[in-house]
Amino acid sequence: GQEERSMAAVLRGSRYLVGRCCKHVDIALVSTRSMASKTQVGFVGLGNMGNPMAKNLLKHGYPVIATDVFPESCKEVQELGAQIVDNPAEVADKADRIITMLPSSPNVIDVYTGPNGILKKVKKGSLLIDSSTIDPAVSKEMAAAAEKMGAVFMDAPVSGGVGAASSGKLTFMVGGAEEEFTAAKELLSCMGANVVYCGQVGTGQAAKICNNMLLAIGMIGTSETMNLGIRLGLDPKLLAKILNMSSGRCWSSDTYNPVPGVMEGVPSGNNYQGGFGTQLMAKDLGLAQNTATNTKTPVPLGSLAHQIYRMMCARGYANKDFSSVFQFLREEEGQ
């Protein structure tokens, strides 16, 4: 194992340099990597999402070296055979492919560039994949810092919640050097059903943020519309049907309708429990807002959607599914 890993690292290094020059990867090297593929994989961040993701790596036969700031979060994967180490630097010392899954930008900065961060002990040629949802500008910074150490950083945020993480059905949106995508996809395919290449570093985040901004707009829009229609005397199921066969159709109206009783198997039918929390949506919309501000892009509806989810968080909706905006808007005056 040790030997293979060293070789892989060397190959990585050379491939990386090759990649810089010719943009296309030598077939032979890819084959070598493929042979080396069941070497150890590092994993940093064993929260609600990271835990099932790491388990899926173990299921696919990858030896996992993991760490988390909360030791108790490591127990489950440890029992399943993962080796637990003290900090991200130790992970980087033992594995040349590392996946990170963290709550926000500051955590990512710390895990990569902090005193016990990955980059303190990263091997040349290592592949570092960050699945956190963060500001694409931070992804770019991390990529630049990794490149200085001879490592490759890719951003690969996910779409799909804890359920999809458990069943290995996540969608990964991947940004980074195209010639590394095959290597990244090999690992990510163990945890997701779709692995989409989006472009240069940061574009994975960009795609994730864009999707979620449009999702939030569609969800609030659907909620306003359903509420207005109901008050105007329309039956909610009928209105949903009309919208879904017309130009008002969207994912929130036809797949995840926010009105209780219109669809089955969605959070609106279960008092808005489960699903994608309002607080998480507010976080993603904050990222969208920041990137829009930084790129001087007008996003009037995205910006107002952000404000609405922010107000909801302050009014007790933080942990309800984000489709509960229907309930938030619905409440009748005088009640």
Add this chain to the structure above:
Amino acid sequence: GQEERSMAAVLRGSRYLVGRCCKHVDIALVSTRSMASKTQVGFVGLGNMGNPMAKNLLKHGYPVIATDVFPESCKEVQELGAQIVDNPAEVADKADRIITMLPSSPNVIDVYTGPNGILKKVKKGSLLIDSSTIDPAVSKEMAAAAEKMGAVFMDAPVSGGVGAASSGKLTFMVGGAEEEFTAAKELLSCMGANVVYCGQVGTGQAAKICNNMLLAIGMIGTSETMNLGIRLGLDPKLLAKILNMSSGRCWSSDTYNPVPGVMEGVPSGNNYQGGFGTQLMAKDLGLAQNTATNTKTPVPLGSLAHQIYRMMCARGYANKDFSSVFQFLREEEGQ
């Protein structure tokens, strides 16, 4: 013809009374109406939409009695055999089924209740179908006024533009007494591919307004999102593909994408010509806003969408397709 019509009117009258009592229509009466079906149909309002609609009635063999405030608008249907009369009252004098297609609420009020309006000479039992897009409150007023004269009023606004009107592929959203729906559908089917019953009078308008409000929100949201993604380095076609396989998907992203080059056969590929004008969308959003205000329904995104289309109208976009909001938001600073 004359005799049949009289009988039909009588039957209408009785059916109407029956309908009031038992909510369900006697089969025999429906059959009678069906036999009577090629009697004259009145048509008021021969504009861009009304003209092709009236032609489709003629094509289906209905004798048409028509009028319009602009005599020149009547020429085409006259050449195809329609009888042109001076005003709506004259139409009501000669036909007991009348369709109206007018630009806005005041026109509808005038055509029905004005000095030469339909209700001045309407026959008992007449069926009056208004396909204008107006405030549902006005539809209800017209229905009440018609009921006093022993006539039946239904609102049946359309979805689909001039092209759909010409090819008889409109969608009609119909509000009014359920027992009259079959009679209305018989006529509307000549002009549309879908005829959907929505509920009591005004719900046709409600459904139309709701759909268009959500459509506007989705279109602006898609435009903001595509613009943000492009500025963050994503390829527009790739971004559209990602959104369309994810939860950001909506009609504006997958069927009518506002970004030039992403799809073919949509206005964005033709400098935003044709399609559904920004000015018309602004009008519909004004209706949505009014009904929301009147019913005390919060519609924050719908309201902002209204404002954005209003600003666009003031900046030269009035006659461009409503997907031109992408262009409106896209323009780079400093250019």
Add this chain to the structure above:
Amino acid sequence: GQEERSMAAVLRGSRYLVGRCCKHVDIALVSTRSMASKTQVGFVGLGNMGNPMAKNLLKHGYPVIATDVFPESCKEVQELGAQIVDNPAEVADKADRIITMLPSSPNVIDVYTGPNGILKKVKKGSLLIDSSTIDPAVSKEMAAAAEKMGAVFMDAPVSGGVGAASSGKLTFMVGGAEEEFTAAKELLSCMGANVVYCGQVGTGQAAKICNNMLLAIGMIGTSETMNLGIRLGLDPKLLAKILNMSSGRCWSSDTYNPVPGVMEGVPSGNNYQGGFGTQLMAKDLGLAQNTATNTKTPVPLGSLAHQIYRMMCARGYANKDFSSVFQFLREEEGQ
């Protein structure tokens, strides 16, 4: 009295016709009116505002003929000497100067043009002053209907609440024929400290609506700003002081600050009790929105302010002072 009144009515009629022609009022006639000034004044609508207004007329020595749909509302002014009659038509039968103070447009339409409305028995030359806050388009309709009967209608909505009504310190914003303003001012001055002529019929409403829209925007803006500043570590009193000496200054920051503890004698210091209710503000913003929609005027912030007050009404703030938007926005997440 009877004689004087008749003469006044005749003079009114002639003055009115004169007014139509020459736009300027004959001095002699004004003098005559002034002599006639303590004839009976009608008053329709004895609610929270109307009651103290009518009392002030009585205090100034005017005989008052009053009515209200709720008989019990009439008791107080009756005890003070007012004559109570059955309906607005009876008021018009007995008085040629009438003031109306009603909750909303439909009430005004009914009181003027309904079956027992003022216009059923209005005398030629009567002066009808409506102090309700309603859609300016309705004011114009009422003015046109009054004109047909030879009477003069003016809109004169008020600024100031129940306190100002009691102390006779209201501000009246008056729209209508300029040559009638002196006559209107004579009466309104008994009830208000400022009587401002705004222009043609409807401009009184316009001024009121405009002021309240800007007030709402300023109040929400001040609340957002104070909240943001506090979260950034600023002392609220200091922040208010800085804003008030800078370009952020507005009535809501320097006279009616929404942050508890910053000022004394304002609703924010009294748990947002008293003052101007959120529900009333939402109503006025609905009027602003409607007039903006009808005149195709973009009002993005006014529109969003409307939505915010609408949401507040649905969340239990309907009867709190409108400065409680600070509390609405302030609530911390996770509490």
Add this chain to the structure above:
Amino acid sequence: GQEERSMAAVLRGSRYLVGRCCKHVDIALVSTRSMASKTQVGFVGLGNMGNPMAKNLLKHGYPVIATDVFPESCKEVQELGAQIVDNPAEVADKADRIITMLPSSPNVIDVYTGPNGILKKVKKGSLLIDSSTIDPAVSKEMAAAAEKMGAVFMDAPVSGGVGAASSGKLTFMVGGAEEEFTAAKELLSCMGANVVYCGQVGTGQAAKICNNMLLAIGMIGTSETMNLGIRLGLDPKLLAKILNMSSGRCWSSDTYNPVPGVMEGVPSGNNYQGGFGTQLMAKDLGLAQNTATNTKTPVPLGSLAHQIYRMMCARGYANKDFSSVFQFLREEEGQ
């Protein structure tokens, strides 16, 4: 000079330590500083604002050591006697009181912590005052970095434009250790008429950002309101007068009215030239948005104001005064 400066530096150092302990400054030390007050002052950033500010320091008899990335920007102050050096580190080598005036956060970070930054050669006890308008979080970072080097950092952004800078009438909002405020005020008073202590480091920025957010809201609100009133038939001057005596009053309505012809001596009377550019307002609103996002503070109107100024920048208004939002909203449809 040299000796005095050294002593001053020593005293600064000791005072600083004292300050840490007891929060109040020894009178004797303040007197010493006062004596030492005409020692050299550093100045980094000689743009439109920095240039007149540095000149005012020279006028007050302070020897100035200055630098700017654009050498030509240094000419004027050099001719007036300032010593020009190569970079911020050189400034710090020669002066223990330094003022910086830079366009945005990245410039500030570079000028303080870059390879030739102030902190490379800063003396212990130095007083570093940053008058740039930037994210308060960056101010805090700079303060922490300065503290590590034994120096004191204060944020002191300004209100007022180039005119106020030239005439020494700026307002400074100062954040930082209270015991250093007297020392800071001594210098800032040469350049400004008001120097306000706001609290801990970053609160100067917070106050500035808060004021400008409320200013933007008031300006757009005033513009919407004036436009609506004019379309409803009100004379603009009369409407302004009514607002200004009522609760709609704000700085934008009574001091800087955006409607041409209402006031004299403001940019609206000069085709929106001069004043405070739309682009600069958009920048400040971006900062407000970022701080609001980071502190999870809902700012719905502030956020929409940001979007509106962003759209204006994209439509050719970048260099017009920010009151040109009236013109932006005013444009009539169909023109």
